[in-house]
Amino acid sequence: MHNGGMDEMWDFEALGNALRDARVASGRTQAELADAAGVSRGSVMNLEQGTPFRRVPTxxxxxxxxxxxPHGRAMAFLGGRRPDRLPTALERQLRSTLLSLPLRVAHELSGGELVDTDVVDLSVYDPQTATHLVIVCKRYAEFSAGETGDSETDFAFWNYMQKAIHAAAEDWGAIRDADDAPAAFLTCSLxxxxxxxxxxxxxxxxxMNPAFDRDGDLCEVTLxxxxxxxxxxxxxxxxxxxNAxxxxxxxxxxEAILDSLQQIQARDQPVHITIEERLLAR
Known part of the structure; x- marks a missing residue:
């Protein structure tokens, strides 16, 4: 099932099938997987059913x-690809693509030890762009005499940077979506x-200095x-x-703002955000 209104390449059906197969193979129910992931059973059910979303759900x-x-597998399925298999057509294009790269980039790709790779589809976070960020992380054994490299440290640093890159892309998408909202109504405690x-x-x-109405300890802010x-x-x-x-x-x-932004169906629809006091009291 493709989300044709946003990106023809988003295959929510393929993603849902893969998630369901993986869950069944693990011997867990939807409720058990939801508990392990810290999400609602409805979220798992929507993902497995291939329900299309305006943006990738958190x-x-x-x-x-x-x-x-592993990081990136879900996005590979969402993009209609099999992450465990390289398509033949892509294999045929690989050589010509490498030859078209700048010499410095080709040189870096040809040396060192491969640590990991990732592809960040920026259109997931900003539908107005068709840009993909392709990342190749390599490790080079350039140490002084008597020194040795720490591959575990290298991989840990890469994992940190990988999450930071995805988080930055997600943050940019959230900021853009928020800025595009015609209006927002926030309900929270004073x-x-x-x-x-x-x-x-x-x-x-x-x-900013928006006006707000106060009803006891609750505020209703127009933004x-x-x-x-x-x-x-x-x-x-x-x-x-x-601090913590x-x-x-x-x-x-x-997260409350992101959840509210994901629920809007049209760009001219205002955003309604409620921050529950019981959540902040945890």
Whole structure:
């Protein structure tokens, strides 16, 4: 089942079949897999049924990790590819593609030990681009006499960088989606809103002062798309650089916004975001 409105290459049906086969092979029910992944059973069911999404759901990476899939396998299935087999047509094109690369790049590809590879389809995060980021991680044995390389350290560093690259692409997509929103309505506690507003105002490149209505301890804030993008940007930074409590709150706000953005069906539809107090109290 292709999400034809966004990208003809997104094969949610193939992804769903692969997820279901992997789950059945592991001997787990949908509920058991959902518990292991930390998502709802409905999320697993939607993925296995090939339900098309406007953007890649955040639950996909969690389910794939719970199944023990290596990073990038889920996106390979979503792109209509078999990650364990190189198509013959691609093999025929490989040589001519390598010959077309700049000499420096071809030289780097020809040497060293392959650590891992990845392909980041940036259109997943920004439908207005058709760009793919192709990454080849190689390890070179260039050490002084008596020194030895630490392959485990190299791979750990690559794994960190790989996640950072995907996170940056996801963050960019979220910021763009937020900025494109015609309006957003945020419901949260007063303390939560003051926390959000304070963090946004720390960013010198963002300025916002939206009006809000207060009903007891609850606030209903009306935001522009740019205001929402400012919040996404602030929470993105804080969840990686703040202390434990700040990072937890920033992550909850960030994920609530992403979930709401994924639920909208049209670009002219306003975004409704609710941050539940019980979540922030965990």
């Amino acid at each position: 639950s996909l990476s969690k389910v794939a990790e719970a199944l023990g899939w 303390d939560t809103w003051l926390f959000i507003l304070g963090e946004v105002r720390k960013q010198i490149e963002w300025r 522009s798309g740019r205001d929402l993008a400012a919040i996404v940007q602030a929470m993105r930074r804080l969840r990686r650089s703040g 409590m700040e990072a937890t709150m920033a992550s909850l706000v960030y």
